[in-house]
Amino acid sequence: MIIATILSLILMFPYWLVLTIRRKRILSGKQKRASFPLPVISLGNITAGGTGKTPMAKYLVETLSGEKRVAVLSRGYRRRTRGFRMVDTTSTAESCGDEPLQIKRKFPQALVAVDTNRKRGIEALLTLPHPPEVVILDDGFQQMDVAPGRNLLLISYERPISRDRLFPLGRLRDLPKRVPDADAVIFSKCPDWLDEADRERLRKENHVAPEQPAFFMGVAYDEPRAVFEGIGNNRYIYAKEAILLAGVARPQGVFSSLADRYTCVAKHAFADHHWFTRRDIRRLESEAKRFPLSVVMTTEKDAQRLLHNRFVPDSLKVRLFYLPIRSTFLTAEEERAFHAFLEQA
Numbered sequence: 001m002i003i004a005t006i007l008s009l010i011l012m013f014p015y016w017l018v019l020t021i022r023r024k025r026i027l028s029g030k031q032k033r034a035s036f037p038l039p040v041i042s043l044g045n046i047t048a049g050g051t052g053k054t055p056m057a058k059y060l061v062e063t064l065s066g067e068k069r070v071a072v073l074s075r076g077y078r079r080r081t082r083g084f085r086m087v088d089t090t091s092t093a094e095s096c097g098d099e100p101l102q103i104k105r106k107f108p109q110a111l112v113a114v115d116t117n118r119k120r121g122i123e124a125l126l127t128l129p130h131p132p133e134v135v136i137l138d139d140g141f142q143q144m145d146v147a148p149g150r151n152l153l154l155i156s157y158e159r160p161i162s163r164d165r166l167f168p169l170g171r172l173r174d175l176p177k178r179v180p181d182a183d184a185v186i187f188s189k190c191p192d193w194l195d196e197a198d199r200e201r202l203r204k205e206n207h208v209a210p211e212q213p214a215f216f217m218g219v220a221y222d223e224p225r226a227v228f229e230g231i232g233n234n235r236y237i238y239a240k241e242a243i244l245l246a247g248v249a250r251p252q253g254v255f256s257s258l259a260d261r262y263t264c265v266a267k268h269a270f271a272d273h274h275w276f277t278r279r280d281i282r283r284l285e286s287e288a289k290r291f292p293l294s295v296v297m298t299t300e301k302d303a304q305r306l307l308h309n310r311f312v313p314d315s316l317k318v319r320l321f322y323l324p325i326r327s328t329f330l331t332a333e334e335e336r337a338f339h340a341f342l343e344q345a
Contacts, residue, residue, distance in 0.1 A: 044141020049249025071132030076114030247274030
């Protein structure tokens with residue numbers, strides 16, 4: 001155990017060094033960053049996975065689409081393509097990533113694109129016949145080639161930064177001292193009973209600067225929806241039992257919400273962005289046969305990877321449902337304050 005810890009510290013040092021040098025370059029102005037003649041809102045995190053970036057991106061799309069033409073630019077994590085690519089409602093998770101596809105299917109009117117080079121991606125979006133008027137840069141806190149107008153950092157209530165450590169000892173992908181570099185911090189997945197003392201504790205635990213704006217949001221789940229629509233599966237909406245399936249960073253929240261709705265007869269948790277294999281699907285199919293009256297419930301993100309999975313048989317398609325998720329502010333007053341903050345971008 002001691003040897004493993006020492007090895008992890010040795011491996012962590014070059015990672016820490018690279019992050020430290022990168023931050024100094026940005027703060028010193030030595031790192032050239034492109035600016036664009038439109039608002040660019042960056043969403044990012046310091047803790048890898050489970051901070052609620054995608055629900056927050058959807059909130060921004062819904063909020064801004066009424067007044068402006070909105071684009072979401074993502075790197076398309078774990079996609080099997082390269083370069084710049086527009087996402088449409090018929091795209092697959094393999095071609096663009098599960099999170100961009102999730103956003104596009106939720107908001108077909110929004111422009112959604114993927115490119116690991118964010119500067120190139122924004123430039124390509126601006127050449128479209130009807131270019132965006134605002135760009136949401138998904139997972140943009142660590143990118144160095146674009147200077148966003150608003151840099152929003154998401155921190156999960158469930159995982160304070162002060163209780164975590166840098167890779168590979170923990171889940172931190174960036175330095176805790178970078179928290180004050182953000183224009184605002186958004187605490188996600190908060191319970192609705194937070195009081196002022198809890199909010200101040202969260203700020204201190206997560207290195208938020210005294211003058212730095214901070215907002216507090218929870219999550220809400222809507223009614224279940226079919227992964228495969230229009231195939232006569234409405235009867236499973238009324239199921240009392242459920243097999244739970246998730247390949248996300250922290251599935252506890254959705255599992256807890258589903259436990260309030262169904263009797264859980266089986267539960268399967270995989271790594272974040274997991275590609276479901278033939279073996280996974282066969283195991284799920286076998287379990288579904290054991291519980292013929294159960295619905296198979298998954299997350300909204302997992303639904304994107306299951307939708308075009310060639311191993312899913314028709315017998316499972318009629319039983320696969322997902323629970324839509326969205327971000328919500330704890331109070332209407334705080335939501336108004338956040339909107340005022342965005343207008344300054």
